[in-house]
Amino acid sequence: WAEVHQNYYGTAKKEVDRIKSTGRIPIFDVDVQGARQLKGRIDDAVFIFIAPPSVDSLRERLVKRDTESTEQIELRLSNAIKELQDYVLYDYVIINDSVESSVGSMRSIVGAEMCRMHRVKSRLLRPGGTDSDNSAEQADRI
DSSP, X not given: OEEETTEXXXXXXXXXXHHHHTTOOOOOOOOHHHHHHHTTTSTTOOOEEEEOSOHHHHXXXXXXXXXXXXXXXXXXXXXXXXXXXXXXXXXXXXXXXXXXXHHHHHHHHHHHHHTSHHHHHHHHTSTTTTTTOOHHHHHHTO
16 A cells, blocks of 8 residues: 555556456556555566656646645645656656547557557467457457
8 A cells, every 4th residue: 555645556466466367457557656565566567657748737737727825735746846757667658648649559569568568478378379369359448
């Protein structure tokens, strides 16, 4: 578990294993603290940092949501600035200019990751081969 913005978050390993056993890809929405905790605990994890186009655009988005006080927005911005410095911990960075382009980037990453040798090898060697496995279909599952 991790404490973020005075709230506690966490996911049971049993739940991750359950999702993986169905052939789906577990996706976590975690901050840098959560990514640090997961890195090394999940062998084949891929980390994607989703960044705002700028701190100013993030401020604008938070204000437009109109769900938090000015103090809460300032806290989130302060945390975001710190987290932006840790992007190097991640395998990929998506600049979240628009939902459409970000989803497209995410699908491309998932599709490419499903073609990595260690993932293809495990599918090739199991009974039934890869008949039902298609990286494009897998990317559409996200």
